[in-house]
Amino acid sequence: MAEESFVGDLPVKRPREDEENGAFNATEAMETETNSSEYISSVIPGWFSEISPMWPGEAHSLKVEKILFQGKSDYQNVMVFQSSTYGKVLVLDGVIQLTERDECAYQEMITHLPLCSIVNPKKVLVIGGGDGGVLREVARHSSVEQIDICEIDKMVVDVSKEFFPEVAVGYEDPRVTLHVGDGVAFLKAVTEGTYDAVIVDSSDPIGPAQELFREALF
Structure with a gap:
């Protein structure tokens, strides 16, 4: 196993479970992510859309099946969701970092x-x-x-x-x-x-x- 050295432990915020079906409310969670970051400004129910000032005139949207994790570290917002076409997706401060598919x-x-x-x-x-x-x-x-x-x-x-x-x-x-x-x-x-x-x-x-x-x- 790899060794680890720590400057300090950062808290990990676990996603809240829905009392009825154990699933995150995707629309609610994405709206929270949108409001917390200036780099993503378009969310419609069931879809995650990345809009960045680095890429004017462009947007990247993925259909969301389920929010798997959402938390805020000392540095940024962290989110993982299950998409319909690209598998699981890692998002930092509203910007897609990786998808399982590519x-x-x-x-x-x-x-x-x-x-x-x-x-x-x-x-x-x-x-x-x-x-x-x-x-x-x-x-x-x-x-x-x-x-x-x-x-x-x-x-x-x-x-x-x-x-x-x-x-x-x-x-x-x-x-x-x-x-x-x-x-x-x-x-x-x-x-x-x-x-x-x-x-x-x-x-x-x-x-x-x-x-x-x-x-x-x-």
Whole structure:
């Protein structure tokens, strides 16, 4: 099993169960998510619609079968819902992070392109990527001896392990050590040249991920 180090435990808010059928009220839950984030502004009953100022004139909508989880960490709103066509979906602050149906395309590209350009990489750092998908792909490289991941939001890790076990399976690799904290601060604290590769798997440059897009990081 992977090792873990913690800056501090973050509370995990479990979804409230409906007394009659044990299911979340999808419309109610999505409206709460909408009102709490300026980056999603369109929800109709039974549908989740992502509208971001980063993509003017566009919207991405998925039909919702059931809300599986909704909580608020110290950093962002976290939601998981079962969609009709893309399986389970992870949403952070109103922005879709991954879906069961197509997550592999992103995880594979962000991981294998850099690692295949390095001869026998041994030490790899992942900043962000709390869902564990990048860890899963890094672990496929037999030359890698050490995999560190620094994720600021422990709730994302816990939720991913529970609802996306096939993605979060990377945490089970014994080469993996989880560090819960700020990725920028973590990278500043390590000696230059410690890692053969640093993969930044962040959300959009909004909220807690903003620092990962500033020139100082690079």
